Amino acid sequence: MGRRVTRPVALLAGMRDFHRRPELSSGFGGPFNGQTRRLEAITALFDELQPERVVETGSYRGTTTEWFGQRDVPVDTIEINWRLFGYAWARFRRDPLVTVHRSDSRAELQDLARRLDTTRCCFFYLDAHWHEELPTREEIEIIASRWEQPIIVIDDCKVPWDDGYGFDDYGSAGLVSVELFPELPGWSVFFPSTPHTEETGARRGCALIVPPALASRVGALDDWRAA
């Protein structure tokens, strides 16, 4: 079966999944992998920095997307897999704030940078690491070179001082860890200050990167600890 046939079939299967299998909608145990402390830490970031838009790479079934949509800001979420795109598209088709893009995250970030006002504060949730390739480094490079006030959170990242947090390891493609990030002179990297023992859900690690203009305000938040 050729690509022209499989894509619509996968898309329709994803839409059908949404209608017939509501149990799939909670994704990895709820927004942010079911992690209560992460949710509080991200909420604190929103309250302090008031981002005007959200871009998520890796929609999966839209569980975390839905939480972002409830913050009352426009959300762009990007999914490469046609079936998962079909699911997320069906989930948000009546939500005027959420746009689901079927694309590779890097291509779509470049496109969004051309179309959006990149001087505004934008929250990026980078969660598109799943397949053999690891787009995270390029995603960060695109965002840092195009947006003036990005808040970049990378899911599944190794927390240097707490091995109890899970992280992704792609073998020869690399670990999701601070070593993977591009050189960004003057930018700050933070990790959760909460020990993994106080976290709930899947207890995945994460990292937060911000440009110099936002660093002191993030540094004042209890939930985040500078690297």
Ligand SMILES: C[S@@+](CC[C@H](N)C(=O)[O-])C[C@H]1O[C@@H](n2cnc3c(N)ncnc32)[C@H](O)[C@@H]1O
């Ligand atoms: C861990 S899941 C995302 C979970 C979702 N953010 C949530 O919190 O429920 C990773 C998703 O990224 C997608 N993905 C992987 N590589 C991608 C890429 N290069 N561009 C866009 N999506 C990608 C996968 O198909 C998968 O659905």
